[in-house]
Amino acid sequence: MPFQGKRILLGVGGGIAVYRAVELMRLLMKQGAEVQVVMTKSATEFVTPLTFEALSGNKVHMDLFDLTEQHGMGHIQLVRWADAVVLAPATSNLLAKMTHGIADDLLTTLILANEKPVLIAPAMNVSMWLEDATQRNISDLRERGYTVIEPVAGELACGEQGAGRLAKPESIVQALLPLLTEQTLAGQYWVINAGPTVEAWDAVRTMSNRASGSLGALLADAAAVQGAKVCLIAGKGAPRTRQGVQRVEVESAAQMLDACLLAAQGADVFVGTAAVSDFRFANPLQKKLKRQGSGRIQVELIENPDIIQAVANMDKRPHQVIAFAAESENHIQFAKDKLSRKGVDAIVANDISNMGANHASGHYITAKHVTKLETQDKANFVVGLIQHITNSYSES
Numbered sequence: 141m142p143f144q145g146k147r148i149l150l151g152v153g154g155g156i157a158v159y160r161a162v163e164l165m166r167l168l169m170k171q172g173a174e175v176q177v178v179m180t181k182s183a184t185e186f187v188t189p190l191t192f193e194a195l196s197g198n199k200v201h202m203d204l205f206d207l208t209e210q211h212g213m214g215h216i217q218l219v220r221w222a223d224a225v226v227l228a229p230a231t232s233n234l235l236a237k238m239t240h241g242i243a244d245d246l247l248t249t250l251i252l253a254n255e256k257p258v259l260i261a262p263a264m265n266v267s268m269w270l271e272d273a274t275q276r277n278i279s280d281l282r283e284r285g286y287t288v289i290e291p292v293a294g295e296l297a298c299g300e301q302g303a304g305r306l307a308k309p310e311s312i313v314q315a316l317l318p319l320l321t322e323q324t325l326a327g328q329y330w331v332i333n334a335g336p337t338v339e340a341w342d343a344v345r346t347m348s349n350r351a352s353g354s355l356g357a358l359l360a361d362a363a364a365v366q367g368a369k370v371c372l373i374a375g376k377g378a379p380r381t382r383q384g385v386q387r388v389e390v391e392s393a394a395q396m397l398d399a400c401l402l403a404a405q406g407a408d409v410f411v412g413t414a415a416v417s418d419f420r421f422a423n424p425l426q427k428k429l430k431r432q433g434s435g436r437i438q439v440e441l442i443e444n445p446d447i448i449q450a451v452a453n454m455d456k457r458p459h460q461v462i463a464f465a466a467e468s469e470n471h472i473q474f475a476k477d478k479l480s481r482k483g484v485d486a487i488v489a490n491d492i493s494n495m496g497a498n499h500a501s502g503h504y505i506t507a508k509h510v511t512k513l514e515t516q517d518k519a520n521f522v523v524g525l526i527q528h529i530t531n532s533y534s535e536s
């Protein structure tokens with residue numbers, strides 16, 4: 141659970157989207173966060189504090205002067221308690237007050253006393269959002285280090301169309317995670333390939349494999365959360381990744397090779413997690429092949445180029461090239477052979493039984509070390525893997 145043990149202060153302003161802050165709170169809690177809610181007086185006109193209290197199990201904080209004794213947590217303690225603050229929905233009024241350092245209620249006083257990362261999720265009518273005053277306030281707040289997740293376009297509660305809807309709770313949660321994570325990969329550019337390749341046989345038939353692409357997609361997400369700029373070269377069906385991860389969709393091994401060579405130029409790290417077909421059809425047909433009636437058919441396959449080797453030997457090669465090797469036996473020995481043959485910096489040798497599973501395990505093998513990677517769910521596995529990659533990066 142990405143928010144396990146994290147303490148989030150959710151500030152709720154008085155806009156029509158307050159009900160979505162309830163969803164947001166539940167989502168954060170589901171992902172392991174502990175949430176304390178502060179509502180403005182206007183917010184309580186839209187949804188009663190009881191809704192937040194019943195669902196969070198915590199008293200909602202509203203009154204600056206009521207706080208200190210009654211709930212044992214004054215406004216200063218509340219901000220010291222939190223790991224991060226989320227303002228959702230942030231009203232135009234709240235933005236204006238924050239810009240000018242006004243502290244005339246509990247929420248604005250908290251914000252002024254706060255030193256933790258703040259994510260602002262504004263929501264309002266499109267004209268209010270586009271109004272110069274609001275836009276100036278937003279850029280001022282950004283300059284002062286606040287993170288803003290912009291409202292999205294669509295039909296607004298007032299019936300008008302345009303930008304102003306609160307970003308989806310899932311997007312807000314995604315945007316919050318980097319604020320709680322050390323930005324160890326800031327300034328780095330990572331390229332990752334993931335998923336299966338698909339080789340055309342005829343107009344309708346293909347040859348592919350069982351790779352889901354989940355590990356590569358999780359790795360892309362985890363690297364992005366730690367601050368890297370990430371490009372994912374995605375084979376067919378590779379899962380969606382978080383906003384901000386660049387995605388290049390490919391099918392065949394040849395397309396994947398081209399995309400990788402293009403994206404990987406000058407990258408800091410390239411990780412090849414994709415299950416690239418070693419072979420393709422020598423003569424793919426444009427039409428659908430009909431039954432021949434002979435009971436048997438022969439098909440000629442030819443070898444595909446080796447993508448990881450090509451990346452490891454390209455001009456402006458990435459600083460670190462890491463290959464995945466799925467083997468059924470003698471993993472370490474095969475991986476060591478590959479390391480020198482392909483010119484890569486490290487190999488993640490994993491058992492083919494991990495393919496399609498929710499967990500992963502294996503060995504991280506460099507010229508100097510063989511390190512066992514314990515069985516873990518893939519989300520945790522990729523975080524450990526990033527640590528190994530950055531260690532060998534700093535050693536090199």
Ligand SMILES: Cc1cc2nc3c(=O)[nH]c(=O)nc-3n(C[C@H](O)[C@H](O)[C@H](O)COP(=O)(O)O)c2cc1C
Nearest residue numbers: 153154155156180182183231232233234263264265
């Ligand atoms: C029905 C209704 C809906 C409103 N919706 C919004 C909104 O979505 N966004 C916004 O910035 N203000 C909205 N307002 C205006 C705010 O409630 C008003 O500016 C208030 O002073 C905000 O107080 P607060 O920032 O302390 O929560 C709405 C007002 C009403 C009556």
